[in-house]
Amino acid sequence: MTLVENRENSSPHIGELALRCYRAGEYAPEACTEVERHLASCPTCRAKMRVLVEEQRGFEREISFERFAGGVERAQRVPRQRPRRAWAAGISGIIAAAAVALFLVKVSSPGHQNRSKGNSVEATARIASTTAPAQRTAPPGSQEVLEPGDRVRLGYKTADARYLAAISVDDRGEVTPLYPETGAALAVSTTLETVYLPDSLEFIGAGRERVFLFLARTSFDLEAATQAVKSAHQAAKGDLSALPNPAFAGGQDVFSWLFRKP
Amino acid sequence: MTGRQTPTFQVIPGEKGLAASDARAQLRELYERYGASVFGRCSYILKDRNKAEDAMQDVFAKALTHLDGFRAEASPLTWLIKIATHHCLNILRADRAAWHERFERETHARNSSDPGPQVFEMRELVAKMLALVDHETQAVAIHYHVDEMTLEEVAALLGRSVPTVRKRLGEFAAICGREFPS
Numbered sequence: 001m002t003l004v005e006n007r008e009n010s011s012p013h014i015g016e017l018a019l020r021c022y023r024a025g026e027y028a029p030e031a032c033t034e035v036e037r038h039l040a041s042c043p044t045c046r047a048k049m050r051v052l053v054e055e056q057r058g059f060e061r062e063i064s065f066e067r068f069a070g071g072v073e074r075a076q077r078v079p080r081q082r083p084r085r086a087w088a089a090g091i092s093g094i095i096a097a098a099a100v101a102l103f104l105v106k107v108s109s110p111g112h113q114n115r116s117k118g119n120s121v122e123a124t125a126r127i128a129s130t131t132a133p134a135q136r137t138a139p140p141g142s143q144e145v146l147e148p149g150d151r152v153r154l155g156y157k158t159a160d161a162r163y164l165a166a167i168s169v170d171d172r173g174e175v176t177p178l179y180p181e182t183g184a185a186l187a188v189s190t191t192l193e194t195v196y197l198p199d200s201l202e203f204i205g206a207g208r209e210r211v212f213l214f215l216a217r218t219s220f221d222l223e224a225a226t227q228a229v230k231s232a233h234q235a236a237k238g239d240l241s242a243l244p245n246p247a248f249a250g251g252q253d254v255f256s257w258l259f260r261k262p
Numbered sequence: 263m264t265g266r267q268t269p270t271f272q273v274i275p276g277e278k279g280l281a282a283s284d285a286r287a288q289l290r291e292l293y294e295r296y297g298a299s300v301f302g303r304c305s306y307i308l309k310d311r312n313k314a315e316d317a318m319q320d321v322f323a324k325a326l327t328h329l330d331g332f333r334a335e336a337s338p339l340t341w342l343i344k345i346a347t348h349h350c351l352n353i354l355r356a357d358r359a360a361w362h363e364r365f366e367r368e369t370h371a372r373n374s375s376d377p378g379p380q381v382f383e384m385r386e387l388v389a390k391m392l393a394l395v396d397h398e399t400q401a402v403a404i405h406y407h408v409d410e411m412t413l414e415e416v417a418a419l420l421g422r423s424v425p426t427v428r429k430r431l432g433e434f435a436a437i438c439g440r441e442f443p444s
Binding site: 015017018024026056059063065068071073074076133153 | 337397
């Protein structure tokens with residue numbers, strides 16, 4: 001394979017990163033010759049090259065070397081404190097206190113309550129593991145044992161416009177809004193394919209977590225849904241596997257999963 | 263890709279005793295060779311020039327801190343771009359303040375990407391769709407569609423197999439609702 005025609009033979013041009021490497025002087029003489037020969041005959045790549053050269057000039061105009069050097073030196077001395085992944089940080093305060101024996105309990109309440117005809121709404125959860133190359137799918141109503149580092153994404157599909165919220169509750173009854181974190185439920189439009197919510201969720205700590213995904217026909221406030229989840233937890237006396245689907249105004253479809261945290 | 267040579271760029275260890283003038287010369291070389299590329303990548307992902315500048319400084323600080331790894335790279339630029347991409351995607355993930363706004367923007371982008379007369383530039387389409395996929399797929403999509411690396415190069419850069427990279431691109435294409443090369 002050569003620098004030219006290096007995109008599965010689908011493009012006669014040089015890739016952008018390859019051009020950048022050439023500009024940065026990273027290629028051996030023979031590769032440079034190849035690039036230069038191509039540039040001489042390809043106006044598209046020549047134009048891209050001009051853009052890259054101009055990009056560096058623009059960068060130097062915008063950020064002087066002194067400013068650059070000072071910033072890098074400062075970052076080297078005092079690395080910036082970035083927050084941990086938001087969900088992990090949010091959940092850190094609700095780590096279950098007691099370790100629970102490895103469980104395999106049956107979710108006694110239906111995990112999926114779909115009141116609409118024709119199955120117009122669907123939900124799914126996808127779990128990515130740090131050890132397994134393939135992601136696995138968890139249908140609503142399922143219970144999953146998570147390994148350290150496992151990350152969960154929630155997805156939905158709806159044939160009509162809905163209002164969405166996702167909320168979790170742990171063994172101790174701590175309720176955490178996931179999507180959104182405050183305010184009103186998210187308005188979602190019709191989707192033909194499953195749409196996954198932004199960001200993945202990493203459950204840390206011990207114990208179990210029950211996650212509810214609400215898809216309602218009318219708008220609702222997150223506070224109402226949170227209260228409904230709290231009430232459901234109290235009704236089940238804290239048994240997450242026996243938790244009924246929370247009920248509140250809105251004509252909602254409810255999907256849920258039970259996760260055993262690592 | 264063939265034809266790379268060991269770069270002429272060499273990082274001088276930053277241990278005690280390194281003259282300040284040498285360190286500055288080193289930084290200047292980084293600045294002139296790679297500054298725009300790294301800043302461009304940070305701006306592309308973060309969409310905020312102040313945050314991008316901070317992120318760029320972090321990336322170059324890492325390069326200087328991990329001198330051995332940096333020196334061992336056949337292409338320092340490829341290494342820097344990989345680190346910058348990873349770093350900025352992590353910042354995006356951590357930045358939940360504008361979560362709601364981002365969700366709406368993504369929903370709008372998704373609706374706009376339905377087949378129709380409107381055609382997005384690939385890099386813009388990738389940027390709009392990033393938040394809909396997981397971290398690894400984000401990196402794969404950026405390196406393939408924006409950096410225009412080959413499947414093999416992306417796989418080598420991220421330490422994944424070619425089939426895995428192809429699969430991630432397929433997932434990304436499915437989410438974007440467009441046909442991508444596979």
